[in-house]
Amino acid sequence: MLLSRLAAVAAVFGLATCNAVSVNALRDHERPNIVFIFSDDHSTAAISAYGSRINQTPHLDRIAAEGMLFENTFCTNGICAPSRAVILTGKHSHLNSVPTNAERFDGSQTTFPKLLQAADYQTALVGKWHLKSDPTGFDFWRVLPGQGEYYSPDFLTPEGRKRYEGYCTDVTTDFGLEWLDERDKDKPFCLMLQHKAPHRSWMPGPDHLTLFDGEWIPEPDTLFDDYTTRSTPARAQEMTISDHMYLHYDLQVPPTEEEARDLKGPDRAYERLLDRMTPEQRAAWDAAYEPKNAAFREAKLEGADLVRWKYQRYIKNYLRCIQSIDDNVGRVLNYLEENGLAENTIVIYSSDQGFYLGEHGWYDKRFMYEPSLRMPFIVRWPGVTEPGSRDTHLVQNLDFAQTFLEIAGVEAPAEMQGESIVGLMRGEEPEGWRESIYYEYFEVGIHAVEPHYGVRTDRYKLMHFHRVDEWELYDLPNDPDEVHNLYGLPEVEELTAELKAELTRLREHYRVPGA
Ligand code: SGN
Numbered sequence: 001m002l003l004s005r006l007a008a009v010a011a012v013f014g015l016a017t018c019n020a021v022s023v024n025a026l027r028d029h030e031r032p033n034i035v036f037i038f039s040d041d042h043s044t045a046a047i048s049a050y051g052s053r054i055n056q057t058p059h060l061d062r063i064a065a066e067g068m069l070f071e072n073t074f075c076t077n078g079i080c081a082p083s084r085a086v087i088l089t090g091k092h093s094h095l096n097s098v099p100t101n102a103e104r105f106d107g108s109q110t111t112f113p114k115l116l117q118a119a120d121y122q123t124a125l126v127g128k129w130h131l132k133s134d135p136t137g138f139d140f141w142r143v144l145p146g147q148g149e150y151y152s153p154d155f156l157t158p159e160g161r162k163r164y165e166g167y168c169t170d171v172t173t174d175f176g177l178e179w180l181d182e183r184d185k186d187k188p189f190c191l192m193l194q195h196k197a198p199h200r201s202w203m204p205g206p207d208h209l210t211l212f213d214g215e216w217i218p219e220p221d222t223l224f225d226d227y228t229t230r231s232t233p234a235r236a237q238e239m240t241i242s243d244h245m246y247l248h249y250d251l252q253v254p255p256t257e258e259e260a261r262d263l264k265g266p267d268r269a270y271e272r273l274l275d276r277m278t279p280e281q282r283a284a285w286d287a288a289y290e291p292k293n294a295a296f297r298e299a300k301l302e303g304a305d306l307v308r309w310k311y312q313r314y315i316k317n318y319l320r321c322i323q324s325i326d327d328n329v330g331r332v333l334n335y336l337e338e339n340g341l342a343e344n345t346i347v348i349y350s351s352d353q354g355f356y357l358g359e360h361g362w363y364d365k366r367f368m369y370e371p372s373l374r375m376p377f378i379v380r381w382p383g384v385t386e387p388g389s390r391d392t393h394l395v396q397n398l399d400f401a402q403t404f405l406e407i408a409g410v411e412a413p414a415e416m417q418g419e420s421i422v423g424l425m426r427g428e429e430p431e432g433w434r435e436s437i438y439y440e441y442f443e444v445g446i447h448a449v450e451p452h453y454g455v456r457t458d459r460y461k462l463m464h465f466h467r468v469d470e471w472e473l474y475d476l477p478n479d480p481d482e483v484h485n486l487y488g489l490p491e492v493e494e495l496t497a498e499l500k501a502e503l504t505r506l507r508e509h510y511r512v513p514g515a
């Protein structure tokens with residue numbers, strides 16, 4: 001369409017359509033679109049394409065079957081706002097203004113959406129944002145305030161705040177697809193569709209309230225981890241299913257009259273969240289949960305039995321939230337097909353970091369252990385990613401910005417610290433690809449995870465809890481659950497020295513202050 005318009009303009013002015021113009025126009029038309037679907041806290045252990053033992057995700061699996069699955073994608077700092085800031089800027093947390101969830105993102109920084117916009121891409125952001133300042137670099141944005149709500153979510157736009165009826169994962173997708181309908185069809189686009197789900201407090205949508213009822217979801221081997229050989233931070237955290245999960249807010253069991261008189265912490269928000277439902281939604285919710293809750297009260301569980309019950313309730317709700325994401329991924333894939341966009345649109349699925357699904361007895365993230373360090377990353381790029389292929393290189397969210405820029409044919413600023421993975425997507429073996437990744441975690445507060453930094457190679461992981469000067473070292477192929485901390489054993493002395501040297505090198509390379 002654009003080409004014919006240019007030809008018409010040229011005809012009006014009596015000009016020959018000059019080559020440069022047509023080439024540019026053609027390039028503009030052919031530059032691939034990007035749909036980046038990004039969720040919050042989705043562990044690879046809950047995606048069947050990654051070998052989940054606990055659920056099926058047919059639409060995510062379809063992206064993998066028609067594209068490439070990255071087996072080794074890791075976050076640089078395993079919580080929400082920091083991960084998002086790293087993705088936008090292509091810089092580590094110590095350089096991008098958001099080391100923890102507490103800071104406000106400095107929106108005057110260079111980000112990949114701004115650079116795409118300058119290269120005539122249309123850019124849109126819908127859903128969870130969590131960076132406090134207004135989004136910059138987007139032609140269109142409609143974001144959840146803070147963490148957002150599952151039912152009848154409020155959204156912020158440049159015009160203000162408005163509440164929308166529906167379930168957040170569906171509503172977010174609706175907004176993304178509506179924007180695709182309304183966009184300028186002559187320009188390439190980048191749509192970031194960012195779900196709140198499956199973030200705490202794991203409230204499933206109306207379509208999945210009874211999914212997994214009557215089933216027993218396998219427990220992780222380390223549900224009753226005793227933390228022997230581990231450092232003190234592994235014991236001192238406050239994210240256990242046994243002691244740090246709230247019966248009402250987290251597990252959806254309403255308080256008895258007596259309990260209601262003395263609600264603590266997030267349990268005080270429980271009723272408020274349910275109150276957001278429409279009467280129909282509330283009726284469906286009560287019909288689904290009341291019998292299960294009555295059985296729970298009746299059973300009067302204690303000790304390990306209670307922990308097991310909590311795990312089942314938690315994991316089922318978490319997986320129900322994911323099922324809605326998967327359904328909505330299916331909607332997006334269908335939309336692209338029905339609108340002739342599938343061939344020239346790169347579809348990516350990822351999440352801000354992983355999550356503990358009972359491993360080490362935990363929920364939440366933050367630690368550099370595998371379940372939360374790993375991010376899902378699945379890409380379908382027709383004609384580029386070989387269907388059903390898998391990549392094992394060490395990739396990080398630090399690489400996303402440069403990747404998107406290369407896709408769009410835009411040069412990345414030298415200050416960005418990642419590497420484009422377009423070559424990996426093509427199945428190439430890039431020379432000198434990184435052999436280790438750097439991780440850092442800064443937040444002090446909720447869940448009491450001690451700040452730390454570390455290095456991971458394809459085989460080993462060395463972590464340093466620097467404030468308490470404690471270390472952990474794991475041999476991952478031989479100890480995939482990370483329960484045998486080898487640090488300090490005489491047989492790993494040389495290895496430890498090598499990993500420490502690598503850690504120092506990385507800290508200097510990434511310009512960590514004080515390195
Ligand atoms: C909230 C949650 C925490 C969670 C953080 C960060 N508590 O504070 O459990 O670790 O968000 O999550 S809640 O009571 O509000 O649910 S993040 O994904 O945004 O980093």
Ligand code: CA
Pocket residue numbers: 040041079080352353
């Ligand atoms: Ca998160």
